[in-house]
Every structure is written in C-alpha cells, then in structure tokens.
C-alpha cells in the first residue's frame with residue numbers, strides 16, 4: 001500500500017536528474033501516484049528531461065512543455081493535463097528564476113526593475129496562475145505545494161532578489177490556502193536546505209552555504225533530494241489532511257539554531 005495510491009498530480013518543472021521536481025516525482029511514484037511533468041521549452045530541454053526521466057525509471061509518465069511567463073502555455077498545459085488525467089489530486093510548484101548577474105554578494109541594491117519583476121513573475125506569481133488553472137481539476141479537493149528557501153525570512157548573502165520572490169511565494173501560498181480551503185484544497189510550502197541543482201549553482205557563495213549547514217545544523221549534514229521527496233509525499237498525502245497555509249522546513253534543523 002502506497003501513501004499516494006490512486007492519486008494523480010502534476011509536477012512543474014523538471015530540468016534534469018538533479019531537479020527537486022525529479023526527486024519529488026520519484027518519491028511520489030514510489031508511493032503509488034500517477035504523475036505528469038512540465039519542462040521549460042528551451043532548445044534541447046525535452047531530450048535532456050526525457051533522459052532524466054529514463055534515468056529515474058519513469059520515462060513513460062506524461063510530459064508537456066510550460067513556460068509560466070506565458071498565459072497561453074499555462075492554458076495549453078492544463079488543457080492537455082485535463083485530457084490526459086481528467087481530475088487531479090495534487091500540484092507541485094517547483095520552479096524559480098532570477099537573473100544570475102544579480103545573485104551576487106553585494107549586488108541586491110543594484111537590482112533593476114525588470115530583473116526584480118521577472119524574478120517575482122516566474123518564481124511567485126506563477127503559483128497563483130498555476131493554482132487557478134489546477135483548482136477546477138480538483139473537484140474533490142487536493143494538495144498544492146511550492147518549494148521555498150530560508151532566504152525569504154532572513155537576508156542570506158547572494159540570495160538577493162530570489163529571497164524577496166520567495167517571501168512573495170510564501171505569502172501567496174497563505175492567501176491561496178485561505179481561498180481554496182472551502183474547496184478542500186490545501187496549500188503548503190516546503191522550505192528546503194541547499195541541494196546541488198542547476199538553480200542552486202547560480203547563487204554566489206553556495207559552496208560556503210553547504211559547508212556552513214553541514215557544520216551548524218543539528219543533524220550535521222546537508223539534505224538530499226530524498227529528504228525533500230519524503231516530506232512532499234507527506235504533504236501531498238492524506239497524512240497531512242489538517243495542514244494548510246503552512247511551511248515545513250526540510251533543512252536538517254538549520255533554521256532553528258543560532259550561532
């Protein structure tokens with residue numbers, strides 16, 4: 001018996017076999033879920049993502065392009081998902097973007113208006129747009145989760161405009177939880193510690209971050225993708241039936257210690 005037996009859901013977006021979306025997909029499928037995945041349609045992305053899915057033994061799962069800056073992409077993604085799955089039980093928002101030139105220590109104050117707006121659009125507004133499209137496919141309720149980071153609560157060197165975007169994402173998740181609660185749709189976030197993915201490597205000083213977490217966290221290690229996948233399964237399953245509008249830290253306890 002899997003914790004997600006009989007459940008269907010959408011996970012956006014996979015870039016490669018290091019993506020947290022990839023890890024969450026593997027954990028969800030291992031617990032019995034049927035998953036559909038999104039990817040950003042840039043040159044050679046589909047081949048890379050299909051290879052990653054093959055690597056994870058889930059090459060047969062549904063895959064469809066979606067650039068969240070384009071309303072028409074979101075519409076066609078959910079139209080195709082509806083045709084494929086009918087209804088769904090969960091949505092995983094696992095995507096973000098900020099111009100890496102401004103993810104450098106000492107450069108937050110230089111963030112131009114368009115870089116700020118782009119980071120907020122892709123990394124935070126997209127949760128609102130995707131939730132709006134997903135809710136009609138959840139007539140019996142469901143679970144929505146989004147991935148965030150401690151840089152929303154604290155000024156983390158190098159995280160910069162992405163920290164502001166994550167604060168907006170977390171706030172959006174609470175408003176969505178309030179509005180979607182009567183439809184039995186829960187909305188939560190996972191605040192993950194650093195993991196070596198494509199996005200994480202764009203952050204200035206990320207190696208120091210890994211070192212710091214390993215030395216200072218109560219569990220004396222960094223997290224891995226499975227840690228995030230396991231918590232995602234809990235939040236997507238009925239085990240968390242009374243939990244919404246919340247944020248769960250998966251960071252080996254790092255956020256709880258002072259230096």
Ligand code: NAD
Nearest residue numbers: 013014015019020040067068095096147194195197198199
């Ligand atoms: P990743 O690079 O594998 O994933 C980021 C995804 O965002 C990619 O699939 C990329 O294609 C997608 N994306 C970027 N612009 C997009 C757009 N316009 N439309 C649609 N998709 C777009 O890195 P990841 O670390 O797996 O990131 C997944 C989520 O986890 C992000 O929200 C990230 O902020 C969050 N997170 C990561 C860490 C970490 O250390 N890796 C820690 C905490 C939170």
